[in-house]
Amino acid sequence: MNEQQETQYEGVSYEVLDNDIHYIRLLQSTRQAAVSTFSILEHLYRQPSHRQVLSILMDSSHASVPLASSVHMAAELEKKYPTHVPVNIALLQRNPLANVLQTMLRPLRMKNQTRLFDSEQHTQAIEWLVQQADGRNN
Numbered sequence: 001m002n003e004q005q006e007t008q009y010e011g012v013s014y015e016v017l018d019n020d021i022h023y024i025r026l027l028q029s030t031r032q033a034a035v036s037t038f039s040i041l042e043h044l045y046r047q048p049s050h051r052q053v054l055s056i057l058m059d060s061s062h063a064s065v066p067l068a069s070s071v072h073m074a075a076e077l078e079k080k081y082p083t084h085v086p087v088n089i090a091l092l093q094r095n096p097l098a099n100v101l102q103t104m105l106r107p108l109r110m111k112n113q114t115r116l117f118d119s120e121q122h123t124q125a126i127e128w129l130v131q132q133a134d135g136r137n138n
Helices: 033-048 067-080 097-105 122-137
Strands: 008-009 014-015 021-026 052-059 085-091 113-118
Touching: 008 033, 008 052, 014 033, 021 033, 021 122, 033 052, 033 067, 052 122, 085 122
Parallel strands: 021 052, 052 085, 085 113
Antiparallel strands: 008 014, 014 021
8 A cells, every 4th residue: 555645725625546546535615626636637637657547536525616716716727738648536525415416527528537426425526537437457
């Protein structure tokens, strides 16, 4: 098992888990937490990689980032790095409306894939990320 080291950013924590899964845990529901999250993503996008896919486990079960600023930052990041490797995001959350959002996201065919999981489904989220990465690496 890899030795894991957690790094603190303002409003979030970050560590790399086994299977090269990047774990981002939101600690505060602030714009600065969103900025920290997208700073981590930009760092990952800039890194040269042998990976076919970038796997991210994001835990927003205790805090969430403002939606409007997050959508704007995500669009800017995609514009700045249009050729980044595909990203699979497993999002742990507690919002009951997330099932509706998941239903809306499924039919969209995007380079990046997001799947929502209940906050108690940590293991299932990791299994999905590993399965997705294995599928893209074959």
